Amino acid sequence: MTLELRGVSRIVEGQLHVHPTDLVLEKGTMNVLLGPTLSGKTSLMRLMAGLDVPSVGQVIWQGKDVTGMRVQDRGVAMVYQQFINYPSMTVYDNIASPMRLLGLSKPEIDRRVRETAELMKLDGMLERRPLELSGGQQQRCALARALVKDAGLVLLDEPLANLDYKLREELRVEIPKIFEAAGSIFVYATTEPEEALLLGGNVATLWEGRVTQFGPTPRVYRCPADATTARVFSDPPMNFLAVAKTGASLAFGEGQQLPAPEALAELPDGRYMAGFRANHLEIRQHRPEALRFTAGLAVTELTGSETFVHLDHHGDRWVGLIHGVHDLEMARASMSGSTRAMSTSSARTGRWWRRPPTRRPPEEDRTMARITLDNLAHSYQSNPQTEDDYALKELNHVWEDGAAYALLGSSGCGKSTLLNIISGLLQPSQGRILFDDRDVTHAATAERNIAQVFQFPVVYDTMTVHDNLAFPLRNRGRDEAYVAERVGEIARMIGMEHMLKRKARGLTADAKQKISLGRGMVRKDVNALLFDEPLTVIDPHMKWELRTQLKKLHHEFGHTMIYVTHDQTEALTFADKVVVMYDGRVVQIGTPEELFERPEHTFVGYFIGSPGMNLLPAEVEGNVAHVHGAAVPLGRGYGPLSGKVELGIRPEFARLSRDEGLPVQIRRVEDVGRHKIIRTELFGQEFNVIAGEDETVGADMARVAFDPAHVNVYADGWRVAGAA
Amino acid sequence: MNKTLNNKAWFLVLPVLVLVAFSAVIPLMTVVNYSVQDTFGNNQFFWAGLEWFEEMLHEDRMWNALRRQLIFSAVILAIEVPLGVFVALNMPKSGAWSSFCLVTMSLPLLIPWNVVGTIWQIFGRVDIGLLGHTLAAMGIDYNYTQDTIAAWVTIIVMDVWHWTSLVALLAFAGLKSIPDAYYQAARIDQASRWKVFRYIELPKMAGVLMIAILLRFMDSFMIYTEPFVVTGGGPGNATTLLSIDLVKMALGQFDLGPAAAFSLMYFLVILAISWVFYTVMTNLDKKGM
Incomplete structure (x- = not known):
């Protein structure tokens, strides 16, 4: 079973969308199409599936020319970025639907549905409807529907793009395993180099409609054929x-x-x-x-x-x-x-050279803003009864003036609720919010002098870039000379001086996002800059650029910045202090280093770091822990502990060894470029270890040792501080 | 793959061709046929060439009807579009009220044309109509059968009543598609209500508004039933719009030749205007509206 593209090319309205491409995909392989937005990944997939007919060239499937054959007759399965399920059917019927169309017998359908559901970890929710599932489960359901058909060719178009960072990470680990079991040809489009590395298999790098290189993923990563491939397949940039x-x-x-x-x-x-x-x-x-x-x-x-x-x-x-x-x-x-x-x-x-000291604007230009959250809580219900009814549970906190904060958590954890309360788009059901000493709980958004950048770029399409940037100033009646001066400054800062005259319509997502950012910064009197997942729609390479720019602006102007995200890398690199939220509650506020080394709660340990912290049930006595009878030295002494006691060890602080530590079995080694993730089993439990790029993992490395200073002890999920 | 090469597939389009021929091509050709011939009855026809066209172009009657028609279309567009947008802006965005408004708004659209005409004909009568009688009782001189202005006001108000909801519903759909973030950003930027409308709502509605304007223009340009039922084109010829005039000429006076020439020109004008609209709209599309 092979899929072959012979000199396939597609031209739409005189524009070359896909350059002539030769590609042979073998049975049972995972083939990743890696490239930025609009590089031709989806176009190429559509050609493979038969959704589009190539302008030139042939598509050969199992030795037969299938160019121009209808997609219905091709037996392909496709999974999209949006979770596409039949909303009125149960999960069971959703998974069964493609087989019912094929006219399979009832027991056969039942058997296969249950098999696939188990593989996708959906077995407990077969009777539910897709809309009652979380995003990750919905996408699993869509994946199950694609897999159950036993299609020879399964196409996945950025299937994880709409999921939270952590969910994405989990599915990325599962997907290769599932695919190994299925044995079809998989084609997987993504914009993220990291995803390509985790998926393994083969990778085809795409740039402007051209496949620049195709080969086994580690080889393309280590020996890119040209600079373009190297650029496409690198994060951070080459x-x-x-x-x-x-x-x-x-x-x-x-x-x-x-x-x-x-x-x-x-x-x-x-x-x-x-x-x-x-x-x-x-x-x-x-x-x-x-x-x-x-x-x-x-x-x-x-x-x-x-x-x-x-x-x-x-x-x-x-x-x-x-x-x-x-x-x-x-x-x-x-x-x-x-x-x-x-x-x-x-x-x-x-x-x-030494970094220039942070330059703060002269005092008269700045409004100080220390933001105090006093007893704050919010419920979307009009009459909340229990704590569960609160989307944001009671919170007391002071945001220091001029610092950069990140609100980190998975979707639905209350981080956007909190942001909207600060910006005044939402009135909290209880508590007060103060800017310095002024109570602004009931003040309108416009009175608060804040700026916000949203997930999807908000620009005024019909205005020029210049007018977009000038908009907030003109609305406040500033004179044109001042407006022109400020707009010029801001445009220089965001690197858009050369396009001030053009209309904002038709600009790329990252350019639009820069404009929204610029619009926020153009006023000198902003109390705080708020960001609501601003890099969601931006390609990985541009993310780096925009993030550095943000960081630079923060250093230069010292605004208080609050950044909401589900992506730990963004949160950690951006913020002085990260606020980790879980289920409407703030579980830890700390510097990135603190969150990494001393997570206060097991959730923080799990959520930050990829893979997250390993947890081992243990008994602790003084400065020694016993895991399944084996002794693990701890860096500190502990008194008697109650509840469920666990050790938390980050994969970064564990290392494989021949003769030291606890016995493990190595399950798989994943080469993710700059390091290796080793998935092992320790007393029947999954345990991850991170090893350097150059470290070799020998088959005789059957033990794992931990750095005692970095072993944390948890009782009922919360960290216990020991005595040195 | 073996491909069978012959042209039998053409037979499959035959039913459609026959249908189109009977429903469109043959009637149209009949009209073309009448427009280039003259008759004195007895089914005898004489070749007249482009005479009828020439005559119609020099006829004040058609120009007057066209003038009235353009005024009518312009007036109802000038009222219905802003009014529809205004209504859409003030409709509740969600909840039970929103559904209630939507249903209420769509009611006039479901009423057949001649029923609308009849409703307003009776509604406006001075002797028994609620509106006409009330106005008369208030001492306002209103009689659409005798007074030109009253007749115009009646048919315009009727059209506004009938069709404003269409514009409103389309505009509402356009408004609903604007993400909340835009409004939030505008509040943060301290944009005034007018600026929100001018720079957010209007640009986002532009696409559907173009469709609304196109639909309303074409419909009003071809309007027949309602004004015919209400005023019958009167008083005098005051509300004789193009299609009313055309029917009078063709069926009332049985001037087949001139009427055919008239209707062909009418058709061409509509075709030309549609084309202009279409081009403008596709260009807007290209600009990414």
């Missing part, structure tokens, strides 16, 4: 720099020399471009052969366990991903790095 080869040596821009590696011996002399990934950049001389480079530091972003540095190297933008949390405001740090991509294996070092 870094590039100019290099010249003369004879047996490579020369880099600043006089750094390196003997050319063997692999490049045949390469003719000349000027080339070298590419290296973010995680191959270091801030210290980690290896003697590493080269030094000097770069300017634009922004640093700290997640709980890693540091992203955004550098400016003579006009080239570089991103570095460095292990650990580094305070880069210290005077000069030096940086070293190694490049491996593009089949070079040169290495380098760098040096950067």
Whole structure:
């Protein structure tokens, strides 16, 4: 069973949507189409399915030419970004529907429905209707409908794009397993490099309607055929720099020399471009052969366990991903790095300059805003009885002026409710909200002087970019000279000076989102900038750019910023303090580092980090824990604990070993590019370990050891602080 | 795949061709036929060439009817579109009231044309009509059978009553499709009510409003039944719109040739206007409305 595209191309109204493509997909493989929005992923899929007829070329299915055959006769299954189920049918009938159309017998249908439901973990909810399910379950139902048909070709068009970050992560782990069992040809479109890596199989990178490379996923990732492929298949973005080869040596821009590696011996002399990934950049001389480079530091972003540095190297933008949390405001740090991509294996070092101190605007321009939430709670019901009726449970908190906060949680956890209360779009059912000492609980949105950026870009289509940015100022009656000056400044900041004159209609999503951001920043008197999942509709590469821009703006202007998201990376990199919410309740407020190292609740441990924290039921006595009889040393001593006691260990703080720790069985090793995720079984329980990109995992590594300082103890879900 | 190559498939479109021929092509051709011939009865016809067309173009009667027609269409558009938008803006967006409004609004659309005509004919009568009698009792001189202005006001109010809901419903659908975030952003930007309308609601409604204008224009341009039932084109010729005039000419006076020429020109005008609308709308589409 193979699907072959022979010179397939599609032209619509004189525009080339898909360049002539040759592709052979084998039975039982997972094939990922990776590329940004509008790169031709969906067009290519439609050609494969027979939903569109190619302008040129043939589609061969099992050796037969099926070009132009109706999609109904092709036996393909498709899953879309939107969860498409029949709303009036139960889950059972939904899954059964394709087989009923095929006219299968009742017992046969029943058997297969139950089998597939079990595989998709839907067996408990067969009698429910799709709208009574969560988003993840709805998409599982759609997936089950696609799988149950036993179609030879299953096409999935960004099936996880509309799901929460954490759900996405879980399904990503499950999907390859399910597919292994099914044995069809799977084609999976996505914009996210990380997803492609997790899914494994083969990947075809797409750029502007062209397949730039097709091959096994790790190989395409490690040896991209050209710079375009490297750019498409990298998150954070690939870094590039100019290099010249003369004879047996490579020369880099600043006089750094390196003997050319063997692999490049045949390469003719000349000027080339070298590419290296973010995680191959270091801030210290980690290896003697590493080269030094000097770069300017634009922004640093700290997640709980890693540091992203955004550098400016003579006009080239570089991103570095460095292990650990580094305070880069210290005077000069030096940086070293190694490049491996593009089949070079040169290495380098760098040096950067101290970040300019945060510039705060002069006092008269600023309105101070410390935001106090006093006894705040909200219920969407008019007469709430129990605590469950509250979408937002009682909350007392002070948001400090000038800080960046993130509200993190899955959908329905109350984070948007809280944001809307702050912005005044919603009146809380109880409690007060104060801006400094002024009670604004019942003040209208316009009086609060806040700015908000929404999930979907809101721009005034019929106005020019300039007028869009000027809108809030003009509404407040500022004079035109001032408006022009401010608009000019803001346009420069968001990098849109060159398109001020054009209409906002027809701009790309990220450009529109920049305009909404600019509209928020144009007023100098804003008390706070609120963001409601602003990067949802943005491609991964643009996310990086917009996020750095936000960060930079925050440093420059020091506005209080509140950012709502379900994506932990966004929350951790953006915020000084992250507020983790669960079921209408704030479970922890802390710096990314605190959330990572000392999650107060098991939910925080699970929600932050990918994969999340491992939990092991244990008995704790003093500074030793007993897990299934085996002793685990703890960094601290504990008194007697009541309730359900568990150890929480992050995959980052566990390592496989030959002779130390608890016995484990390795189930699978997932290469996700910059590190490996090792899925193991520990006393019959799933346990994840993260290992470095270069670490080898031997079959004889049958034990797992933990770093005692990073083992947390939980009683009934809440962390217990031990005594040192 | 083996493909059978012959042209038998053409037979499958035959039923449609026959149907279209009987329903459209043959009647139209009959009209074309009448328009280029003259008759003195006895089923004898003489070739007249383009004479009728020439005569009709020099006829004041047709130009007057066309003038009245354009005034009528312009007036009802000028009233119904803003009024419909205004009604849509003030309709409740959700809940039981919203459904109630929608049903109430669609009622006039369900009433057959000549019933509408009859309703207003009786409603406006000075002797027994509620409206006419009340106005007369208030001392207002209102009699649509004698007074030109009263006749015009009656047919315009009738059309507004009948069709404003169509515009309102379409505009309402357009408004419903605007995400809440736009209104929230506008509140944050401190936009006035007028600016919200001008920069958010109107641009988002533009597409459906174009359709509403097109529908209302075409419909009003071809209107016949209601004014015919109410005023019969009178007093005098004061409310004789194009199609009323056409019917008078063709069936009342049995001037087949001129009437045929008239109706062909009428048809061409409508075709031309539709084309203009269509082009404007597809261009708007391309701009991403």
